[in-house]
Amino acid sequence: MESSGQVSRLVNGSPVFYGWVIMAAGTLGLIMTSPGQTYAVSIFIEHFINDLGISRSLVSTLYTAGTLVGSLALPLLGRLIDQRGPRLLAVVIAALFGLACIYMGFVGNAIMLGIGFLAIRTFGQGGLGLVSQHVMNQWWVRRRGAIMGISGLGLALLGVGGFPTLISHLITIYGWRLTYPLLGGLVLLVMMPVAIILFRNRPEHFGLLPDGGQPVAAGLLSQPPLPEVNWTPAEAMRTVAFWVVTLGVAAIAMLSTGLFFHMVSIFTDNNLSAAQAAYVYAPIAITTALANLASGVLMDRIPVRVLLAIALLFQAFSLWLAQSLDTITLAVIYGILLGATSGLMRTVSGVAWADYFGRLHLGSISGSASTILIAGSALGPVPLGLARDAFGSYDVALQALILLPLLLAAASLFTGRPQKAGSD
Numbered sequence: 001m002e003s004s005g006q007v008s009r010l011v012n013g014s015p016v017f018y019g020w021v022i023m024a025a026g027t028l029g030l031i032m033t034s035p036g037q038t039y040a041v042s043i044f045i046e047h048f049i050n051d052l053g054i055s056r057s058l059v060s061t062l063y064t065a066g067t068l069v070g071s072l073a074l075p076l077l078g079r080l081i082d083q084r085g086p087r088l089l090a091v092v093i094a095a096l097f098g099l100a101c102i103y104m105g106f107v108g109n110a111i112m113l114g115i116g117f118l119a120i121r122t123f124g125q126g127g128l129g130l131v132s133q134h135v136m137n138q139w140w141v142r143r144r145g146a147i148m149g150i151s152g153l154g155l156a157l158l159g160v161g162g163f164p165t166l167i168s169h170l171i172t173i174y175g176w177r178l179t180y181p182l183l184g185g186l187v188l189l190v191m192m193p194v195a196i197i198l199f200r201n202r203p204e205h206f207g208l209l210p211d212g213g214q215p216v217a218a219g220l221l222s223q224p225p226l227p228e229v230n231w232t233p234a235e236a237m238r239t240v241a242f243w244v245v246t247l248g249v250a251a252i253a254m255l256s257t258g259l260f261f262h263m264v265s266i267f268t269d270n271n272l273s274a275a276q277a278a279y280v281y282a283p284i285a286i287t288t289a290l291a292n293l294a295s296g297v298l299m300d301r302i303p304v305r306v307l308l309a310i311a312l313l314f315q316a317f318s319l320w321l322a323q324s325l326d327t328i329t330l331a332v333i334y335g336i337l338l339g340a341t342s343g344l345m346r347t348v349s350g351v352a353w354a355d356y357f358g359r360l361h362l363g364s365i366s367g368s369a370s371t372i373l374i375a376g377s378a379l380g381p382v383p384l385g386l387a388r389d390a391f392g393s394y395d396v397a398l399q400a401l402i403l404l405p406l407l408l409a410a411a412s413l414f415t416g417r418p419q420k421a422g423s424d
Helices: 018-031 038-052 056-071 074-084 086-104 110-139 144-160 163-174 176-198 240-261 263-269 274-279 281-297 304-324 328-357 362-379 381-391 395-401 403-413
Strands: none
Touching: 018 110, 018 144, 018 176, 038 056, 038 110, 038 163, 038 176, 038 240, 038 263, 056 110, 056 362, 056 381, 074 086, 074 110, 074 362, 086 110, 086 176, 110 144, 110 328, 110 362, 144 163, 144 281, 144 328, 163 176, 240 263, 240 304, 240 328, 240 362, 240 381, 240 403, 263 274, 274 281, 274 328, 281 328, 304 328, 304 395, 304 403, 328 362, 362 381, 381 395, 395 403
């Protein structure tokens, strides 16, 4: 970890508060997770099924297993981020993720595909996402919600909105086996230099304060920092709030992943085309961006628990609507619901752990929460895939799953910010 009292020409000599550079670099890190995210992987699913000669339910199960096993590494990665700082970990994770994407172009059977899913989910969705979000949380406290909203805007437009189209275009030209290595090369060439050059640990290590506050004479502060109460991982995990927020976000991750994973099949079952399914990613991206930005800006006025409850209600509505997507208008409304859900969830997951439990042990706490979140996302494709193979329709699973977000929305509304014994 970088030592206290460092002077950096890059950080201390920056003409603007270096947190803005961190925001841009962290946002790019989140965008570069795309080849390991479900919205990107979903474009490859039909190719895996057809070219490898395996069933949809087996692909779903392999994706679930790879995601579940990969999520177990996140508490360790979180502790390493706390101990070694985000810069070193970001470089290592980006290198491993890029190599994992290159490997995906060479899978030849179900076992190799399962290993590939394990790698891209561990280092992409999991590791690179964790360290990129962590570094932004370290540099921003008062404006954390707004910063995460701006970051989410970039992720939605360039990640969710851009990568499915880019991947579809590359597959058309080069085929899916060359497309994944090309994505891996992009990660290596872009994210590794960004992590080496721009990522830095806490602003206090460079004599700065979060949000751009500057120490001045006589120990006074030009902008007093927002008081923080730091919890240990064990203390945080004993609170009701930790579990309600974690399970709420995990439920959205699970259900959204299932819907994204089977997006093309759900549309074709409703007599819409694969091209129309790809088209709906545009309203998803736009709505995600707007919801993420708006909810981030309003974080100081709307409690986390309310934002989470709204997201869960939107998720329940999207499950109901997925059963009857028989017109392009309904498909666009469906995309807007998914986008609003994703945008609100990103705000909640981006700020909740740092806001509730402080920055001192943030890597460990968010790593533990991310394990549960990603485990939830791993479960999403399986019930839908099994229902489709068994009944020829997704409707049975969609109807049964609606109850989950409704119950968690009610729990979220009645669970406030945790209070640590002995703190104000």
